[in-house]
Amino acid sequence: MPPVFSHGDLRLYLLNLLDESPRHGYDLMQALSDRTGGTYTPSAGTIYPRLAKLEEEGLVTKSVEGRKTIYAITEAGHAEVVARAGDLEGIEAGLADSVRLIxxxxxxxxxxxxxxxxxxxxxxxxxxxxxxxxxxxxxxxxxxxxxxxxxxxxxxxxxxxxxxxxxxxxxxxxxxxxxxxxxxxxxxxxxxxxxxxxxxxxxxxxxxxxx
Missing domain, CATH: 1.20.58 (Methane Monooxygenase Hydroxylase; Chain G, domain 1)
Incomplete structure (x- = not known):
């Protein structure tokens, strides 16, 4: 079966999730599992390097609340999500197809x-x-x-x-x-x-x- 997310799609989908609300790493992993009907549950080794890259690009920020690191989207990140709304629709359609196929x-x-x-x-x-x-x-x-x-x-x-x-x-x-x-x-x-x-x-x- 082909991968759930094509190259670059996971990056954009993470931005989309953060555009909905700030989240910590585990929350993002759980959200991805929920949105894909359980067909894709990423590991911490997949999520955190991408979050770090998004932070380097100035698209997200992070803050520490107690024992959790919370990630939030920046204005630049929000602008990219808006600009790539069409790409996000395609990703959502692909996720629905993957769930049906399983x-x-x-x-x-x-x-x-x-x-x-x-x-x-x-x-x-x-x-x-x-x-x-x-x-x-x-x-x-x-x-x-x-x-x-x-x-x-x-x-x-x-x-x-x-x-x-x-x-x-x-x-x-x-x-x-x-x-x-x-x-x-x-x-x-x-x-x-x-x-x-x-x-x-x-x-x-x-x-x-x-x-």
Whole structure:
């Protein structure tokens, strides 16, 4: 995925945030995370050197209040924000596109995982149904053998289903944690879609097992 901010855009966006109100460094980092829907959470090593550069250029000033260093925009900084209003609109549009792209990727991954899980569970249920029919057509000894084989097969299918569910849970957790570690966010609607898909799968399995 391309970077959230292109070259020079972060500098201008920091000026824009300071044009709204004076802020300390952590507040700026949190504001950037909030404005990007959690897709971008900069480090102190990213923010403070840029603030220092803006201060050198006379676009911001800093003052110490207690244990916090507060940054405020200067008249020159405000003039640049006004002059580059069009650029800021483009940056805002790009941020909105990045948030939508992250959400679409998460939803797509969840859908594909759910499709695979439903297919495997349906196959396990169908295998059990076939084994039951074979038992009914055999004589007493064959039925006894078939029942024994069926129980073993059922246990194997249960183990297989459990392994599938475990792999799915591990994959989802890994994907989500990796996504969040990269500065991504997880919208409530995505989790709602996942919950609905899992509910649908449970209902499909219950119907299949009742056959």
């Amino acid at each position: 959400a679409d990727e998460v939803r797509g991954s969840v859908r594909e995982a759910m499709k695979s899980l439903r297919a495997d569970l349906a196959a396990a249920a169908q295998a059990e149904q076939g084994a039951a029919k074979e038992r009914a057509q055999s004589d007493d000894v064959a039925r006894a053998d078939a029942r024994s084989a069926s129980r073993a097969d059922a246990r194997e299918q249960v183990r297989r289903a459990e392994a599938i569910v475990t792999d799915f849970r591990t994959s989802v957790r890994t994907d989500l944690r990796t996504h969040l570690a990269r500065g991504g966010s997880l919208a409530a609607s995505v989790v709602d879609d996942l919950a609905r898909s899992l509910d649908d799968t449970l209902r499909d399995l219950a119907r299949a097992l009742r056959r």
